[in-house]
Amino acid sequence: MNPARAWSVALIGLVGAMVEVEVHIGCGLPKTILVGLPDAALSESKERCKAAMAAVKLGWPSDPVTINLSPAMLPKAGSHYDLSIVAAMGAAKELCGNEALAERVILGELSLDGRVRPVRGLLPALLGAQQHGFNNVIVPAAQLREAALVEGLSITGVSDLPELFDVLRGGAGSSAPAVDEGVSVPVTELDMADVAGQREAKWAIEVAAAGRHHIYLHGPPGVGKTLLAERIPGILPDLDPGEALAVSAIHSLAGRQIAALISRPPYANPHHNATVPALVGGGSRIASPGAVSLAHRGVLFLDEAPEFAPKAMEALRVPLESGQVVIARAAATAVYPASFQLVMAANPCPCGMSSTPGADCQCPPRVIRRYAERVSGPILDRVDIHQHMRPLRASFLRAAMKSAEGSRVIAERVLAARQRQSSRLKEYGLRTNAEVPGAILRRELPLPVGIELVEEAVNRGQLSARGVDKVLRLAWTIADLAQADLPSAEHLHTALAMRRGEEL
Ligand SMILES: [Zn+2]
Known part of the structure; x- marks a missing residue:
């Protein structure tokens, strides 16, 4: 008998590759084998499929069954192959026709009683399927909203095995809701107005947010370093549609249920005990995304930075330089x-x-002295702003509470500054001051008024060549926030102080 075939998707990082699932029923003693480089979760798939088929009285053959996932060389991980395996089995047992499976991608995990459960990484898997020309998909009914985020697909949701076979015999199943009628996920962002006092630190945070500069907050416990950090996403502009899709795909892969595109910048705050794989991604065989990827287009907050293991800090260097993580395994290389x-x-x-x-x-x-130096030089080198924070005196606290500015007002200034940057930098293909290369800063853009100030600092040995570029980038951001067309001597002076962590 010819094997029955169904289609699924393997994810290597965020890239989807098509996997053909073949089921062959032979003659002889009952035994089910699954071949084609499965990981542990996938190896258990045959047990889930058997139990689920038995639970809904569809049965599993008492003959030897071979399940083959090809291409064989491609590593395969996860539980989302269950549904394509039972679909191919259904065709082999003539519960449905082979043609019903021909140009369809079927994704879903099975519970032992035959219900279809949600899977990780549905969004990137469907994007991958579409790239390979598969536009007809069957997904877990619970994830119809996530599936509907991929435009142009014909999507059917199924909630259990009987519904799957009904759909494969021509039934309707559940269809995806239109995206615009989808509930917008309420974003509960923390407000800067909750942080009393610390005006100077808030200003530094605003500059950092406006130019996308890296910032280092120094100060004793309880001054509000964490409070400020976790409020940064709230003053950042919305993600553009391309960024939102990429961020949503990463979070889908990390196991988060995506009901609407993530349109706000994410925030990740790994603990200082975090392992290197937890921080930058990794794990056995096919890697999963780490905190740096969960913070993609958002904020990565490292509280008590000197307590992070040197190895973990070292691992941040590559993503800081290249904006991506490459995890090479014997079987495949994943890029996040x-x-x-x-x-x-x-x-x-x-x-x-x-x-x-x-x-x-x-x-x-x-x-x-040594404590401050525990964050390695190459990472410190990336920091544009050093900000020292002091405890507030109680008498100031009450007055400061009343006058604190809210995130909405700050976000408007940040957005206006971002718009100035992107229109100035468009011809170089750049969007924020933090990403402008030194050569463009020094040769293409006009030099700020009072540049002698910076030259003096270099001559006195207070500033390195790299430091000059950082001061220039900061000065531009400060000018952008002030709606000025060119940084002034005062902007430059402020930038120099922020870079060196001096009080303004
Ligand atoms: Zn001490």
Whole structure:
């Protein structure tokens, strides 16, 4: 008998490759084997399929069954192959015709009682299927909204095995809701108005957000470093449609249910005990995205940055430089986008109290000095803004609470500054000041008024060549926030102070 065939998708990073699922029923003793480089979750698939088919009284052959996933060399992971395996089995048992499976991609995990469960990475898998010319898909009914985010597909949702075979025999199944009628996910973003005082730090955060600069917050525990960091996404502009699709695909792969495109910048805050794979992605065989990718087009916050393992910090270098992570395995190489804004925070010493007047800090000066230097040079080198924060006196606190500016007002200024940047930098294919190469800064764009200030700092050995570029980028952002066409001497002076972590 000829094998029955169905189609599924293997994901290598965010890239989908078509997988042909063949089921062959032979003669002899009952035994089911699954071949074609499956991972552990996929190897268990045959047990789920058998149990589910039995549960809905469709049965599993008592003859030997071979399930082959090809191309054989392609590594395959995950539980979403279940549905294509039972579909091919159904065709082999003549529960449906082979032609019903011919140009269709079928994705879904089975529970033991025959229900169809949601799968990770549905969005990138469907994008992959579409790229390979497959426009007809069957997906878990619970994920119809996620599937509908891919334009131009004919989508059918199924909630259990009987419904799957009904659809394969020509039934309707559930169809996808139109995207515009989809509920917009309410975004509960934290407001800057909740942070009392710290006007200077808030200003630094605004500059960082406007130019997409990396920022390092220094200060004792309780001054509001984390409060500020987690409010940065709330003052950033919306993602554009292409970014939103990429961010949604990454989060889908990480197992998040996507009901609408993620249109706001994401925020990731890995703990300082995070392993290298948790931080940059990895794991056995086919890697999964790490915190740097979950922060793609958003904010990566490293609280207590000096406590991160040197190896973990070192792993951030490549994504900081290239905006992506490449994970090479023997079987395949996965690429994950990872272009994020880095926000770090640190206490002044291991106990955190050395800069607080009257506090009992026992840390010797040598330890305090070394603590600050624990973040490796190449990472520190990427930081554009150093901001020191001090505790507020109680008398200031109440007044500061009342006058604090809300995120909406700040976001408007950030957006206006971004628009100035993108129109100025469009001819270079760039959008934000932080990404402008030194050569363009120094030779193509006009030099700020009072550039002698920076030259003096270089001559005195206070600023490196790389530092000059950073100061210029910051000065441009400060000018953009002030709606000025060219950075002034004052903007330059402020930029220099921010770069060196001095008080303004
Ligand atoms: Zn201390």
